[in-house]
Amino acid sequence: MELASWATYAAVWLATLALFSLSKYLRRRRRVHLPPGPKSWPIIGNLNLIGSLPHQSIHALSKKYGPIMQLRFGSFPVVVGSSVEMAKAFLKTYDVTFASRPKTAAGKYTTYNYSDITWSPYGPYWRQARKMCLMELFSARRLESYEYIRNEEMSALLSDLYKSNNQPITLKEHLSTVSLNVISRMVLGKKYTDESENSIVSPEEFKKMLDELFLLSGVLNIGDSIPWIDFLDLQGYIKRMKALSKKFDRFLEHVLDEHIQRKNEVKDHEAKDMVDVLLQIAEDPTLDVKLERHGVKAFTQDLIAGGTESSAVTVEWAISELLRKPEIFNKAAEELDRVIGRDRWVEEKDIVNLPYIDAIVKETMRLHPVAPMLVPRLAREDCKIAGYDILKGTRVLVNVWTIGRDPTLWENPDEFCPERFIGKAIDVKGHDFELLPFGAGRRMCPGYSLGLKVIQSSLANLLHGFTWKLPGDMKKEDLNMEEIFGLSTPKKTPLVTIVDTRLPKHVYSL
Numbered sequence: 001m002e003l004a005s006w007a008t009y010a011a012v013w014l015a016t017l018a019l020f021s022l023s024k025y026l027r028r029r030r031r032v033h034l035p036p037g038p039k040s041w042p043i044i045g046n047l048n049l050i051g052s053l054p055h056q057s058i059h060a061l062s063k064k065y066g067p068i069m070q071l072r073f074g075s076f077p078v079v080v081g082s083s084v085e086m087a088k089a090f091l092k093t094y095d096v097t098f099a100s101r102p103k104t105a106a107g108k109y110t111t112y113n114y115s116d117i118t119w120s121p122y123g124p125y126w127r128q129a130r131k132m133c134l135m136e137l138f139s140a141r142r143l144e145s146y147e148y149i150r151n152e153e154m155s156a157l158l159s160d161l162y163k164s165n166n167q168p169i170t171l172k173e174h175l176s177t178v179s180l181n182v183i184s185r186m187v188l189g190k191k192y193t194d195e196s197e198n199s200i201v202s203p204e205e206f207k208k209m210l211d212e213l214f215l216l217s218g219v220l221n222i223g224d225s226i227p228w229i230d231f232l233d234l235q236g237y238i239k240r241m242k243a244l245s246k247k248f249d250r251f252l253e254h255v256l257d258e259h260i261q262r263k264n265e266v267k268d269h270e271a272k273d274m275v276d277v278l279l280q281i282a283e284d285p286t287l288d289v290k291l292e293r294h295g296v297k298a299f300t301q302d303l304i305a306g307g308t309e310s311s312a313v314t315v316e317w318a319i320s321e322l323l324r325k326p327e328i329f330n331k332a333a334e335e336l337d338r339v340i341g342r343d344r345w346v347e348e349k350d351i352v353n354l355p356y357i358d359a360i361v362k363e364t365m366r367l368h369p370v371a372p373m374l375v376p377r378l379a380r381e382d383c384k385i386a387g388y389d390i391l392k393g394t395r396v397l398v399n400v401w402t403i404g405r406d407p408t409l410w411e412n413p414d415e416f417c418p419e420r421f422i423g424k425a426i427d428v429k430g431h432d433f434e435l436l437p438f439g440a441g442r443r444m445c446p447g448y449s450l451g452l453k454v455i456q457s458s459l460a461n462l463l464h465g466f467t468w469k470l471p472g473d474m475k476k477e478d479l480n481m482e483e484i485f486g487l488s489t490p491k492k493t494p495l496v497t498i499v500d501t502r503l504p505k506h507v508y509s510l
Contacts (some may be wrong), residue, residue, distance in 0.1 A: 045072030055372035074225030109241035109356035115298035175312035185306035212230035218487035359418035365437035372401035
């Protein structure tokens with residue numbers, strides 16, 4: 001009887017505790033004021049509403065639910081900001097709160113377990129990496145010292161186009177080659193992908209590796225949203241990530257071995273490229289966090305990928321848009337002839353005097369941001385935005401693709417119109433939240449200044465040196481402007497075009 005009494009007492013006590021906990025949970029839930037959003041389904045949340053182009057699906061949802069919206073991707077809450085005010089809140093006002101990254105398969109398998117600049121969580125390691133980028137890798141002095149490399153590779157691109165002899169070309173292939181050559185020489189010290197260097201990877205294979213990296217870094221992997229089915233790898237993405245990681249690791253090991261060997265063989269060796277700088281930093285005993293070999297490899301991969309993709313994608317989109325509006329070509333040509341003349345090519349220092357070219361670049365980035373929702377952020381603590389509660393652990397997206405199409409900011413937002421930037425002090429450096437192709441705040445792309453230089457000078461010279469037209473009987477209305485979604489958003493159908501010279505013949509003797 002006594003045992004039964006204790007059992008009854010324990011049952012009552014547990015029931016009371018359960019009711020108290022449930023009541024407390026319900027009261028807290030009622031107190032939490034979450035942003036509006038669609039009702040979520042069990043297990044999948046709102047994943048059923050996300051199509052093959054997530055930024056466009058989310059754009060459509062934001063029209064219904066407003067500039068701040070809460071979704072649920074499987075097990076995780078996701079808040080989306082789709083206005084200037086929300087971008088400023090997430091990327092500036094509460095920048096520190098949202099300065100971390102969510103754990104994803106891409107970060108784990110393709111960046112040496114979150115060891116790179118892009119995916120590493122907020123903390124001492126990332127702060128040290130950011131300082132390395134700002135003070136060493138992308139300092140104004142270092143970028144200026146590499147200008148001769150950018151000039152030489154630009155000359156090679158222009159020479160290749162001149163030799164195309166009015167035959168159709170796939171523009172992205174040429175743009176990717178010049179971007180890859182520039183970044184290879186700056187980061188690695190030479191063109192490791194040049195066949196003549198007896199490289200361990202061919203140029204074609206290396207470009208495929210980079211395309212795969214950007215695709216896999218941005219895909220909506222089901223396992224990232226529903227962790228308990230991650231092991232099934234339902235979409236096959238993890239298998240591809242692991243295979244890609246092995247290819248990159250083999251290449252990067254080769255690069256580091258060559259650099260270390262060269263350093264050991266040369267007395268008083270001076271750092272010539274960015275890998276040299278990283279290896280030099282790794283030996284610094286005063287570092288807050290030791291930079292291991294896998295960290296050097298992760299940073300090197302980040303530098304190569306980031307420096308290659310953004311410029312090629314942006315310039316291809318720009319030329320595609322201009323082919324649909326020949327009158328813009330004419331205005332650009334008029335400015336180039338007036339400012340540069342017809343007896344030389346455009347130099348980086350000339351860009352400041354070419355406002356219409358600059359406007360074309362900005363307009364391209366408005367309509368076709370390389371990363372349309374930037375890289376996801378993670379709430380490090382509870383906070384309140386626009387009167388709504390954002391709970392710790394929430395994933396945050398800033399849909400710059402939507403901001404670029406906001407009719408309250410841009411007249412006829414779907415129309416390509418560079419004139420909208422003429423006479424307006426809007427830049428892409430993270431200060432003007434209407435235009436954020438490189439992001440803003442602490443997690444802004446650290447190499448944006450290099451990317452901007454390559455984009456501006458490439459486009460200016462392509463427009464200065466050549467006229468452009470579509471092949472055969474193809475009309476501008478036939479031009480496919482669909483996208484592929486990944487960490488970057490390139491054209492689904494690569495642009496095929498024909499170039500012809502527009503300057504005196506002697507200018508092409510590069």
